[in-house]
Structures are given as C-alpha cells and as structure tokens.
Amino acid sequence: MTEPVKAAQDLAKEIEDRLRARMGPLLARYGYDLEALVTPLRWRPVVLVIGNYSSGKSTFINELLGVDVQRTGQAPTDDSFTVLTAPEGEEPEGEVPGPTLVNDERLPFASLRRFGEGLLTHFRLKRVAAPLLREVAVIDTPGMLDSVTEKDRGYHYLGVVGELAHLADLIILMFDPHKAGTIKETYEAIRSTLPEATGEDRVLYVLNRIDECENMADLVRAYGTLCWNLSQMTGRKDMPRIYLTFAPGTGPVRPGFEVWASERDELKREVGNAPRLRLSHILHRVEREIRELAMEVEALRNFRQRFGRRFACTCRGIGVGAVGAFLFTDVLVRLLLGSPEVPFLVGLVGGTLTPEQFLWPIIGVLGVISGGALYIQRFMFPRFVRRTLEDLDGLVPLDTAYRQDLWKKVSGRVRRLVAEQAPRQVLVAHARNLSRIERFLADDLKAFYERIQAR
Ligand SMILES: Nc1nc2c(ncn2[C@@H]2O[C@H](COP(=O)(O)OP(=O)(O)OP(=O)(O)O)[C@@H](O)[C@H]2O)c(=O)[nH]1
Ligand SMILES: [Mg+2]
Structure with a gap:
C-alpha cells in the first residue's frame, strides 16, 4: 500500500471513530444509518x-x-x-x-x-x-x-x-x-x-x-x-x-x-491521484450527511418551539379562565341553584371565609383546567400538526440553493416524524441536539479539513 492510500485509510478510520463517538447516538435517534455512512469510508x-x-x-x-x-x-x-x-x-x-x-x-x-x-x-x-x-x-x-x-x-x-x-x-x-x-x-x-x-x-x-x-x-x-x-x-x-x-x-x-x-x-x-482526492471526498460526504441531519433536527426544533409558543398562549388563556372560574363559579351556581348562601368573593371581601366556600371555586378551576387540557389534546394540537404538515416548507428558512437541496433530502423524513410521532417530537430536546451537531461541524470536521489542507 502506498503512502497516500495508507494515509487516507488512517484518516478515514479516525473520522469514522470520531463520527461514531460524537454523532452515533444522534444519528441513530433520528433514524440515520451510521453503518451505511461509514462502510464506504473503510x-x-x-x-x-x-x-x-x-x-x-x-x-x-x-x-x-x-x-x-x-x-x-x-x-x-x-x-x-x-x-x-x-x-x-x-x-x-x-x-x-x-x-x-x-x-x-x-x-x-x-x-x-x-x-x-x-x-x-x-x-x-x-x-x-x-x-x-x-x-x-x-x-x-x-x-x-x-x-x-x-x-x-x-x-x-x-x-x-x-x-x-x-x-x-x-x-x-x-x-x-x-x-x-x-x-x-x-x-x-x-x-x-x-x-x-x-x-x-x-x-x-x-x-x-x-x-x-x-x-x-x-x-x-x-x-x-x-x-x-x-x-x-x-x-x-x-x-x-x-x-x-x-x-x-x-x-x-x-x-x-x-x-x-x-x-x-x-x-x-x-x-x-484518486487516493488524495479521497480525503476531501470523505469529509464532504460526512459533512453533507451531518448537515442533512442538522437540517432535520432544525426543522423539528422549530416545530417544537412553535408548538411551545402556541401552547404557552393557550395556557395563558386557560390560566385567565381558571382565575375567573375560581372567583365566579359559585356566583354562577348560586344564580342557577340558589346556593351557596354566601359566595366566595363576598366571604373574601367581608373577611368571613369558611373552608366550604372553597368548594365551588376549586371545582371551577379543575373544570377549566381539564376542559383546557381536552381542548389542547383533541383540538388545538391536531390542528397545529395539520397546519404544520400543510406548510412543511415553512418550518425552516430556505434562503440558499444548498439549504433547498438539503431540505429536498430530509423533508420526507420530517413529514413522517411530524405525521406519525408529533406528541413525541414536541418532548425531545431538539435544540440541544442541534447545538451538539453544530459543534461537531464547527470543531471536529473543521479540524479534519485543516489537517488535509496542511498535507
Ligand atoms: N481509434 C481508436 N479506437 C479506439 C480508441 N479507444 C477505443 N477504441 C476502439 O473503440 C471500440 C470501443 O471501445 P471500448 O473500449 O469497448 O468502448 P466502451 O466505451 O467500453 O464501450 P461500451 O462498453 O460498449 O460502452 C473498440 O473497438 C476499441 O478498440 C481510440 O482512442 N482510438
Ligand atoms: Mg466497455
């Protein structure tokens, strides 16, 4: 084996090891086949x-x-x-x-x-x-x-x-x-x-x-x-x-x-000379695959963040409703049924609150919260998922041809994950995963590129 071939093989091995150690679990989590990526390197x-x-x-x-x-x-x-x-x-x-x-x-x-x-x-x-x-x-x-x-x-x-x-x-x-x-x-x-x-x-x-x-x-x-x-x-x-x-x-x-x-x-x-070209080709190939992964994770992170904002907004609404229910449920009940005698608010203002006066407010709050939860689960979340799927391309900025190209590769996968596992995806810490991937690209891969340029 000549020197360039041997050097290429050694470096390929190093890249494989680093990839496996740093990105292996993430690639697996997002459904990428690490073996398919590393076999050609060998x-x-x-x-x-x-x-x-x-x-x-x-x-x-x-x-x-x-x-x-x-x-x-x-x-x-x-x-x-x-x-x-x-x-x-x-x-x-x-x-x-x-x-x-x-x-x-x-x-x-x-x-x-x-x-x-x-x-x-x-x-x-x-x-x-x-x-x-x-x-x-x-x-x-x-x-x-x-x-x-x-x-x-x-x-x-x-x-x-x-x-x-x-x-x-x-x-x-x-x-x-x-x-x-x-x-x-x-x-x-x-x-x-x-x-x-x-x-x-x-x-x-x-x-x-x-x-x-x-x-x-x-x-x-x-x-x-x-x-x-x-x-x-x-x-x-x-x-x-x-x-x-x-x-x-x-x-x-x-x-x-x-x-x-x-x-x-x-x-x-x-x-x-092909063995010399091989080193940069390997790196490009790995980079390309990791950038695809990064784009997928970015899309899922945005999906999660958007849901987070929508969720927070809905929760605020439910919170306001719960406060209202706490204060006025018994007033409403009194209007309908004629009791309780002294509503919670009156007791509160008059300084004569008894434990019984908390009953209706608490029932009211529980009612609003469970109604809200049901609303989120049955209505708001499915609608959010549906709208996301209708405008899937809107999940990530596609400002360059390169990003459009990457998106073409991963959008099908993102669509599947959103359609089939939406509740799970909003729970995964995609943002943290994305920053790990970006660190790999910025530090590990860059160092490898610098090494092959120095040769
Ligand atoms: N004059 C001339 N003939 C050539 C040259 N290179 C190949 N040939 C002849 O062209 C014919 C086709 O060559 P191949 O090497 O079989 O071509 P190929 O591209 O492998 O063809 P396919 O396998 O059918 O796709 C053969 O008869 C060769 O002898 C050349 O540079 N000059
Ligand atoms: Mg031929």
Whole structure:
C-alpha cells in the first residue's frame, strides 16, 4: 500500500471513530444509518468511468491495468457494471456476482440492493492482481445510449450511476468525436444525477478517440460541439478542462496531434491521484450527511418551539379562565341553584371565609383546567400538526440553493416524524441536539479539513 492510500485509510478510520463517538447516538435517534455512512469510508478509493457506448472506456481501463480484463469492441459491447479491484489477502482472482456483492457487509454496495434483480444480473466484481487496483477500485459501466430506455435495461440506469457517483472519489466522463455530448442519457446523468450526488470537481471530462478525427478542423469541430453541449448540460459558466486523448497504438499520430499525445498519461496520473482526492471526498460526504441531519433536527426544533409558543398562549388563556372560574363559579351556581348562601368573593371581601366556600371555586378551576387540557389534546394540537404538515416548507428558512437541496433530502423524513410521532417530537430536546451537531461541524470536521489542507 502506498503512502497516500495508507494515509487516507488512517484518516478515514479516525473520522469514522470520531463520527461514531460524537454523532452515533444522534444519528441513530433520528433514524440515520451510521453503518451505511461509514462502510464506504473503510473501502478503497473508487474511480468511476462513465460515458457514451464505444467511447473507449473499457480500452482505457485495460490500459490502466496493463491487463485485458474488460471486453472491448465497436457498437455497445458491455451491459454490466464491473467493479475491478485487487484480491485481498488470500482471496483468489476471479469474478463475484452481483447478489453476493450487495450482501457483503464489508463492501459499500448495499445501497444498490434497492435497484432489484434487474441490476444484480448486470453487476459484478472482478478481482484482478493489477498493481493499480491495490490502490483504487475502478468501475467500468455500460455505455450510455440514446435508443435504450430504462425499461429496456431492466433497472434504473441513471439511479445506479448516481449511486456509484456518490461513492466515487473520481469520475471520468468519456465522450468520443462521433457523439460529442449529444447522448440523452449522458445529458441526464450530468444534469440531474451528478451535481446532486457529487461535487463536480471530481468529474474529469474526456474527449477520447481523437485519432479518428480526419484533421485538425475536424477535431476543433468535435471539441467545440462537446464544449457547447457540456455548457448546456452542466449550466456552468466556466468551461471545465477537457482531456483530449486517444489509445496508443492506433496508428501513426496525425500531423499536429502530437501535442495531445501526453494527455492520456496525464489522465492516467489523475487516476493514480484518486487516493488524495479521497480525503476531501470523505469529509464532504460526512459533512453533507451531518448537515442533512442538522437540517432535520432544525426543522423539528422549530416545530417544537412553535408548538411551545402556541401552547404557552393557550395556557395563558386557560390560566385567565381558571382565575375567573375560581372567583365566579359559585356566583354562577348560586344564580342557577340558589346556593351557596354566601359566595366566595363576598366571604373574601367581608373577611368571613369558611373552608366550604372553597368548594365551588376549586371545582371551577379543575373544570377549566381539564376542559383546557381536552381542548389542547383533541383540538388545538391536531390542528397545529395539520397546519404544520400543510406548510412543511415553512418550518425552516430556505434562503440558499444548498439549504433547498438539503431540505429536498430530509423533508420526507420530517413529514413522517411530524405525521406519525408529533406528541413525541414536541418532548425531545431538539435544540440541544442541534447545538451538539453544530459543534461537531464547527470543531471536529473543521479540524479534519485543516489537517488535509496542511498535507
Ligand atoms: N481509434 C481508436 N479506437 C479506439 C480508441 N479507444 C477505443 N477504441 C476502439 O473503440 C471500440 C470501443 O471501445 P471500448 O473500449 O469497448 O468502448 P466502451 O466505451 O467500453 O464501450 P461500451 O462498453 O460498449 O460502452 C473498440 O473497438 C476499441 O478498440 C481510440 O482512442 N482510438
Ligand atoms: Mg466497455
């Protein structure tokens, strides 16, 4: 194991321990799955290769590994997601099928279970004893196609890509001059799946197979098309770097194309760098999850606080009613029934109070209090919950796109908690929990960020 990989693993372990110690109980209390969060931390760095069919993904991977493990060929060749990794310890080389993979607790693929059988027959792991694979795992993916729908594939392709992108420390998105960014699935993966699942800085854009351009004019056209399409897709104002590459041994390099001969090597170096990216990716991932938790807790705290204010207001009303009842119940009773002879107030003013004169005032107060309690339980609280659910988005300020994005992730969970366990939620000390979470973000995570920046 090389130094960056080892360092990344040590730090990941430290982050996991801290997370478990500081946030474990809170995550569990709010229904988060700590194990799902920490399992990927324990695994090796992941490089995900996605792109058009026949753009040269598998060829590039074979070249990276120095072994022909992946089948290559013109036209859509591969319809499977293949995780390539080195055997560990005594493990033999060879293939592991999808169902085994998603059920292996040590591997970070449990979340793929929800894509069902349709995916599992198209998902496998290959153990290959290539040096690079001891440092990173590489995932080869089926090419993106225009003509194939999700139904034809039998599983939610973009969902799987999104899930794997979430896991990946580096994503290589490969195009070729024939289909420079015109493929619909590519468009959707970049537009909606990737930005949500990952920071875009972890995406490397590659225009591959440039040796097939007839001449420089042809290449410029393909490059321009890809740039234009990418800007449409990503919505970014700046243009990301696009690596222009071709597989070695594809014939003599065209005049003028020599300058790009080295970009392939640069791209390969970037893959080797994935362990370094891993540290910041891990931290971002953890931060993201904790911020989601924080937003959920904030919403529940606001729910509780609002109820507290409403409750206090109602209680004041009940209090006023109770005082009135204390003073005037017997007056009312006297009007209706003709007794008691001397009402409480008269006794009080005249200084002639007897213990019996307390009877009706006390009954009055008890009556108002139990009526008030019944009102709160039967009427006021259910109405408060109903109104909260009707305007759930009003629970938290959604002033930034980031907060809106977080809210999208947690609002369903908050809705469930309010709808199903409202009485319990108003009793939990959410505010205290929130400040603990904020302390974790401000102190613990910040310290980790500073450490990786100092490296
Ligand atoms: N001329 C040229 N051909 C290439 C290059 N890279 C790959 N090819 C060829 O293009 C074809 C497709 O390559 P693959 O590596 O199978 O492409 P892929 O992206 O894995 O395709 P799918 O698995 O079907 O999505 C193969 O015949 C490769 O030999 C390249 O840089 N230049
Ligand atoms: Mg392939």
